[in-house]
Amino acid sequence: MPTSYLDHNLALLAQLRALLIALGEAEQVSDESHALFMERFDELLMSLPKIPEDRHLGQDMICQVFHRYPQIAHLVPRDLLWFFGGDCLHFMPDEEIALYQELDERRFEAEEQDKPFDWNREKQMLALPEDSSRH
Known part of the structure; x- marks a missing residue:
C-alpha cells in the first residue's frame, strides 16, 4: 500500500529510534549522552510532520548517528540519507x-500526473539487473 513520502520516512525514523533505544538498553553507550541524543531525536520526530521543511535538523541527527554509533551505521535506512x-x-x-x-524523478512525475507512487516498489524495480524487464 503506497504511503506519502513523508510518512514512509517517518516510519523509517521510528525504526531507527527503536534500534537506538535497544542500543541504550544494551548499555553499549553512555547513558547521559544517549538520553540527551534521544530527546533531540524525539523532538525531530514530533516536529517533522508539522514542519517538513526542517529537514536540516534531521540531517544533523542522522550524521550524528554515524559518528556517535558507528556500530549501527550499517543499519541506518539508506532512504533516510537521501530524504535528509x-x-x-x-x-x-x-x-x-x-x-x-x-526514484525522485519518478516520484515527482507521478505527483505531477496525480498518480499514486509506491516508493518501495519503485525502488525494487530500479534495483533489478539491467537485463530484467522494468516498466
Missing part, C-alpha cells in the same frame, strides 16, 4: 545517489 540529503549524502556512493535521483 546534504551532509548525509557523504555516506552514499555515487551509484546509490544516482538510483535515488531516478
Whole structure:
C-alpha cells in the first residue's frame, strides 16, 4: 500500500529510534549522552510532520548517528540519507545517489500526473539487473 513520502520516512525514523533505544538498553553507550541524543531525536520526530521543511535538523541527527554509533551505521535506512540529503549524502556512493535521483524523478512525475507512487516498489524495480524487464 503506497504511503506519502513523508510518512514512509517517518516510519523509517521510528525504526531507527527503536534500534537506538535497544542500543541504550544494551548499555553499549553512555547513558547521559544517549538520553540527551534521544530527546533531540524525539523532538525531530514530533516536529517533522508539522514542519517538513526542517529537514536540516534531521540531517544533523542522522550524521550524528554515524559518528556517535558507528556500530549501527550499517543499519541506518539508506532512504533516510537521501530524504535528509546534504551532509548525509557523504555516506552514499555515487551509484546509490544516482538510483535515488531516478526514484525522485519518478516520484515527482507521478505527483505531477496525480498518480499514486509506491516508493518501495519503485525502488525494487530500479534495483533489478539491467537485463530484467522494468516498466
